[in-house]
Amino acid sequence: MTTMVHNTQKHYRELVDLFSRPGEVRISTFDIPNFTNFPDAVLATVLTLFDNEITFYTQDQKNPGEFQTLTGGQFSENLSEADYVVVKEHELTEDVMRSLKTGTLGSPEKSATLIIEVDSIGEGRKYSLKGPGIKTANEIEMTFDPKWMIHRMELCSEFPLGIDMILIDRRNQLTVIPRTTITEVE
Amino acid sequence: MKQNYAFLDENSKKEIRRKTLKAIAIPGYQVPFASRELPIARGWGTGGLQLTLSLVGQSDTVKVIDQGSDESVNAVNIRKLIQDTTDVQDTIYTDAATLIQSRHRIPEVPLKPYQILVLQVPLPEPLRPVEPSERITKMLHADREYSGAWLRLFEQIMKYGSITDDADYPVLVNGRYVMAPSPIPRFDNPKMENNDGLILLGAGREKKIYAVPPYTKVTPLAFEDYPFEVESFDGITCRESGLTGVYMDELVNEETGETYYVTNDTSYMLEEMNKEGSVR
Amino acid sequence: MGYVAVKGGTKAIQASVDMYKNKKYIPGMEISAEHVKANMNQLINQVMSEASLYDRELASHAIKQAEGNMEEAVFLLRAHRSTLPRLYYSTVTNTREMFVERRVSASFKDIPGGQILGASPDFTHRLLDDSVTYGSEETEGDIPPDYNYELNNLPKVIDYLESEGLFTKEPEDNSTPDDITKRSIEFPSSRSERLQSLTRGQTGAVTSLGYVEIRGYGYSSHPNIGEVRVGQQPVHIDPAGDGDAYYIGDVELTEVEAFMPADEAETAGERAHEKTFKIGYGLTFGQNETKTIAMSVLDYSLSHPAEASPTADDEFVLLHIDSVESTGFISHLKLPHYVTFQSVLDRVRQTKGGRD
Numbered sequence: 001m002t003t004m005v006h007n008t009q010k011h012y013r014e015l016v017d018l019f020s021r022p023g024e025v026r027i028s029t030f031d032i033p034n035f036t037n038f039p040d041a042v043l044a045t046v047l048t049l050f051d052n053e054i055t056f057y058t059q060d061q062k063n064p065g066e067f068q069t070l071t072g073g074q075f076s077e078n079l080s081e082a083d084y085v086v087v088k089e090h091e092l093t094e095d096v097m098r099s100l101k102t103g104t105l106g107s108p109e110k111s112a113t114l115i116i117e118v119d120s121i122g123e124g125r126k127y128s129l130k131g132p133g134i135k136t137a138n139e140i141e142m143t144f145d146p147k148w149m150i151h152r153m154e155l156c157s158e159f160p161l162g163i164d165m166i167l168i169d170r171r172n173q174l175t176v177i178p179r180t181t182i183t184e185v186e
Numbered sequence: 187m188k189q190n191y192a193f194l195d196e197n198s199k200k201e202i203r204r205k206t207l208k209a210i211a212i213p214g215y216q217v218p219f220a221s222r223e224l225p226i227a228r229g230w231g232t233g234g235l236q237l238t239l240s241l242v243g244q245s246d247t248v249k250v251i252d253q254g255s256d257e258s259v260n261a262v263n264i265r266k267l268i269q270d271t272t273d274v275q276d277t278i279y280t281d282a283a284t285l286i287q288s289r290h291r292i293p294e295v296p297l298k299p300y301q302i303l304v305l306q307v308p309l310p311e312p313l314r315p316v317e318p319s320e321r322i323t324k325m326l327h328a329d330r331e332y333s334g335a336w337l338r339l340f341e342q343i344m345k346y347g348s349i350t351d352d353a354d355y356p357v358l359v360n361g362r363y364v365m366a367p368s369p370i371p372r373f374d375n376p377k378m379e380n381n382d383g384l385i386l387l388g389a390g391r392e393k394k395i396y397a398v399p400p401y402t403k404v405t406p407l408a409f410e411d412y413p414f415e416v417e418s419f420d421g422i423t424c425r426e427s428g429l430t431g432v433y434m435d436e437l438v439n440e441e442t443g444e445t446y447y448v449t450n451d452t453s454y455m456l457e458e459m460n461k462e463g464s465v466r
Numbered sequence: 467m468g469y470v471a472v473k474g475g476t477k478a479i480q481a482s483v484d485m486y487k488n489k490k491y492i493p494g495m496e497i498s499a500e501h502v503k504a505n506m507n508q509l510i511n512q513v514m515s516e517a518s519l520y521d522r523e524l525a526s527h528a529i530k531q532a533e534g535n536m537e538e539a540v541f542l543l544r545a546h547r548s549t550l551p552r553l554y555y556s557t558v559t560n561t562r563e564m565f566v567e568r569r570v571s572a573s574f575k576d577i578p579g580g581q582i583l584g585a586s587p588d589f590t591h592r593l594l595d596d597s598v599t600y601g602s603e604e605t606e607g608d609i610p611p612d613y614n615y616e617l618n619n620l621p622k623v624i625d626y627l628e629s630e631g632l633f634t635k636e637p638e639d640n641s642t643p644d645d646i647t648k649r650s651i652e653f654p655s656s657r658s659e660r661l662q663s664l665t666r667g668q669t670g671a672v673t674s675l676g677y678v679e680i681r682g683y684g685y686s687s688h689p690n691i692g693e694v695r696v697g698q699q700p701v702h703i704d705p706a707g708d709g710d711a712y713y714i715g716d717v718e719l720t721e722v723e724a725f726m727p728a729d730e731a732e733t734a735g736e737r738a739h740e741k742t743f744k745i746g747y748g749l750t751f752g753q754n755e756t757k758t759i760a761m762s763v764l765d766y767s768l769s770h771p772a773e774a775s776p777t778a779d780d781e782f783v784l785l786h787i788d789s790v791e792s793t794g795f796i797s798h799l800k801l802p803h804y805v806t807f808q809s810v811l812d813r814v815r816q817t818k819g820g821r822d
Contacts, residue, residue: 005191009243012203016241017300019210020384020399049204051197052553053648072553105328107652109208109217132213132360132402159362164211178211180360180399187546195551201648218650222548227541228794230801253805257475259482260801266479290805308798320781321653346817352809371809391791393650417812436808450805 007032008048015048015166018176023129023138025121028172036063038117041172042086045115047071050084057082059091088117089144097151100163108160111179119143121169126186129177139186140175142167146185153183192239193271198222202240202395206386209397214359215327216310221393224267231264231289232390234306238268238287241302241386247275249283254291254433254450261289278453290353292374294432294454297383299400305368307389310396312356312366332364335407343412355414358405359398367404373416373433378404424449427459489533502526511718511752512536516789517543518647518666520717520751537668537793544790552648554703557711558640561699561721561749565618568753569695573725577693579620580613584696586755623692624723624745633725633743655780660768664761665750667787675777675787676760679767684775689724689746689763696720696753720755722748724762728770744770 007030014026030044037060050056052072057079058064063086064075076082079099087096103111118124124143130136144167156162162179177183192199198220205219224232224239231252242248250265252258256278264287265276277283280295289306297303313323316334326334335356342350354369357378367375368387378385378398385398398404408414419434425446432454434447449455503510503526510525517525517540524543532538568584571577615621627633643658644651651659664672679685699719702711724746729739746766748758764783771778786792 005196006244008196009192009199009241010245013241013243015203015207016210016302016384019207021299049200049207051200053197053201054204106324108212108215109205111208113207133210133399135401160212160215162211164207180211180213190549193549195549197551198548218652220646220648220650222647223541223544223790224548225545227797228791229796229798230794232794253802255475258802259475259479262475262479290803308795318781319653319779320785324653348813348816350813350817352813353806369803369806371805373809391795415816417809433805434808435804436811450808 004047007044011044011048014174015045015176018166018174019133019164019178021133021138022131022177022181023127023134023140023175025140025173025175028168028174030172036060036066038063038086038088039168039170039172041168041174042115042117045166045168045174046073046084046086049113054083055081056084056086058086059088082112084113084115086115089119089148092116092145092148094151097148097155100155102155102158102161102163105161108162111161112163114163114165116144116165116167118167118169120171121167121173121175128184128186129181130184131178131181133178134181142169142175149183149185152177156180189271191272192242193224193267194222194236194239199240202236205395206237206240206397209386209395210384210399212363213397213399213402214363214365216365216389216394216396219393219395221390224390226264226267228391229308230260231287231306233388233392233395234287234289234304234390235264235267235388236390237304237386237388237395238285239271241285241304242268242272242274244272244274246284247277247282249277249280249286249453250288251286251291251293251451251453252289254435255452257452279457280453290369290371291433291451292370292377292385294449294451295457296377297381297385299382301383303383303385305370305385305387307366307368307387307392307394309354310366310368310387310389310392310394312364327363330362335364339407339409339412343409349408349412349415356407358403358407360402360404364407365396365398365404371417371433372406372414375404375406375414375416380404419447422447424455427455429455429458497530499523499526499530502529508753509534509536511754512669512757513539513543514752515750515754515757516540516666516668517547518662518751519543519547537789540668540789541793547647554705555642555645556714557702557704559699559701561695561719562620562622563618564620564695564697564699564719564721565716566620566695566697567718568697569620569693570691571623571693572691573623573693574626577623578626579615617697620695622723627692627725627743633745636745651784653781655768655784657765657769660780660784661747661749661761661765663784663787664748664764667757667761668789668792669754669757671787671789671792672757672764673760675783676763679763679775679777684767684772684777685726685763689726689766691759691762692723692725692745694720694722694755694759696755718752720748720750720753720758722746722755722758722762724748724759724766726766726770 011030028041028044034040034043036043046067050071050073055074055076057076067073068075080101100112121142124141126141129138156179164179165177168174201220205217209217224235250261252261280293285302287304311323313326316338317323339349353371354366355372356364357367359365380401382400387396406414423430426448429449433450435450437446510522513525514520528539528542569582628635644656646659646662698716700716702713704711725743727741728744746762748761750758767777768780776782
């Protein structure tokens with residue numbers, strides 16, 4: 001039997017593995033009617049993590065309503081309030097990056113999780129990752145502009161402050177780069 | 187009455203899941219969570235159990251231990267609740283489990299990649315012995331102000347000639363947070379360092395979740411001239427299995443009054459004893 | 467050597483559970499949850515209040531299942547509460563709309579709307595009486611009073627103080643309260659977190675600490691109870707958030723407003739040396755008058771902290787009054803701790819052996 005309960009549990013476990021092992025890649029098989037303009041794996045992540053206790057930000061006009069109806073999550077136009085920011089890579093701007101909340105020294109968990117749709121994981125720029133969860137170094141290729149990675153490094157430069165990123169491509173592949181990961185463009 | 191899969195309602199699980207991911211992203215930091223009441227008493231493993239219930243799914247194999255034993259009454263009770271609400275498979279073999287919930291021990295068999303060890307935590311705040319107030323300890327962690335924790339160990343040395351902290355010996359995680367590893371014996375502390383699996387720690391009553399991701403630096407607090415010491419079982423052999431170099435239970439023979447030792451991690455002991463050409 | 471298997475725990479625990487569940491009922495004497503509901507009203511009130519779950523049927527069931535053990539009954543309901551989705555917050559409710567069954571003021575002899583004694587054990591003589599029976603006759607309380615007030619629109623004593631300029635009403639705060647069962651309490655606590663912790667608090671613990679506050683370690687003086695009212699409060703939800711609210715039922719509540727004479731705030735400049743009234747507020751599910759009064763005292767002490775008073779410390783009060791938490795942690799001490807004790811033995815022996 002596969003119900004929403006089991007699907008979200010399974011997706012969550014993928015996220016647990018990915019958060020614990022930055023740079024590893026998983027493919028989501030979460031199958032669901034999708035009326036957003038994001039890949040299914042983005043919607044799966046939203047369904048797994050959102051409920052009426054969180055606020056989110058997203059740009060395209062039809063997605064907020066869909067996320068809200070499906071999860072009860074509260075849409076906020078104010079980026080700096082959002083617990084979750086769901087965007088496509090081309091929607092990223094310096095302003096968006098700068099507005100993300102990075103938590104406080106006392107409560108670093110009150111920070112944004114960035115869910116980004118990229119064109120491809122597996123091809124593109126090569127990144128080398130180090131940090132907790134990585135034995136020596138992980139390498140990952142993806143079509144993700146290094147300038148955003150540099151912005152991310154700035155946001156994460158004062159650990160424990162920072163943001164965590166879930167990157168998802170159009171083939172529903174996921175990878176996670178939490179705030180502890182040190183990234184280098186090769 | 188009809189029960190949910192894995193007992194909790196889905197929104198409760200979501201909150202625990204969100205907080206758990208944050209905990210993994212901030213190694214050693216105690217993330218506050220709402221903490222639901224469970225059908226098992228607060229203080230009896232509800233933090234660990236909430237983590238397990240938020241994690242567990244149909245393809246899992248679960249192992250539950252308390253005091254190193256799968257058959258300890260509390261372990262049996264917790265495993266029963268997990269199985270009654272999920273029908274998930276169980277095992278006593280560390281190697282065969284995908285999800286291990288434990289109180290007071292890290293198994294002798296090293297964790298594998300993708301395995302998750304959930305530890306039950308009674309008192310998650312390592313600074314509590316030096317500071318009763320939560321808002322102050324939160325500030326101390328924010329400021330990375332750990333001189334109180336160090337001073338405490340120093341005072342023990344001054345008074346007793348050695349560090350007297352027993353189980354739940356404080357560690358520094360990823361060079362940033364001082365963390366209570368839960369009341370595991372010091373013997374198990376080194377297993378946290380740079381290990382292959384994920385360790386999640388849950389405190390239900392104190393409402394905190396924290397984590398040690400795989401391959402993370404975990405260092406016990408100690409001084410160069412008074413280094414960290416694990417419990418000594420030098421020269422001691424398990425009476426049942428002949429094993430050495432494992433954590434032991436100390437027992438007394440009622441008739442002779444003689445003290446003897448038995449391997450604490452019972453499933454490991456059985457595995458070793460059932461191996462071809464075992465010591466015994 | 468032959469195969470060795472683990473054994474013991476599963477059988478032992480099953481036998482223990484069987485012994486506990488297989489109660490030796492005297493034939494014909496077993497009571498039903500309906501009996502509990504019909505006879506144990508005050509116990510139900512206390513259980514619902516500590517459990518934060520308003521449901522008389524479920525509370526009765528819990529009391530029966532727990533064999534009347536308060537902490538177990540509360541525990542059962544709290545655990546059940548964890549399985550229920552919580553989808554809505556009620557709209558802001560005004561206790562001026564409460565259908566009042568009982569209200570007394572200790573502050574004024576005569577209050578607008580009058581003192582309504584209602585049903586209360588306050589003035590019974592506590593003599594054990596083996597002939598208690600249940601009346602079927604109509605009592606005076608069943609007859610609606612004939613006067614100019616409506617019972618669901620009674621003015622409050624506090625309104626009088628305000629009209630006299632003796633009490634400055636706090637600005638209304640209708641923001642969504644912080645729900646400590648959805649996000650854990652953080653310190654310094656917000657007022658809504660304090661009120662929620664107190665209303666869920668163990669009756670005995672809240673009463674004890676309220677007593678501490680007024681006896682000698684805080685305010686150290688009487689509050690004046692402006693009003694205790696007990697009655698049925700209508701509850702509405704507004705799912706769409708468009709102001710179109712639905713009535714979903716009544717809950718019985720006990721509400722207390724306690725007056726505390728206090729100094730006018732220093733910021734008031736010239737009036738800094740005047741006295742004024744401050745308020746302590748209590749509100750609980752069901753009729754729980756003592757607890758609610760104690761709650762109002764603690765609401766005051768936590769909102770207007772006196773120096774060095776334990777009852778002014780929100781962590782000290784709020785983290786230790788929860789029945790499920792305190793009983794759980796105390797009782798867990800009987801669980802095996804031999805791994806940690808082995809570790810203690812190791813350290814104690816180390817100090818005995820000394821170190822050169």
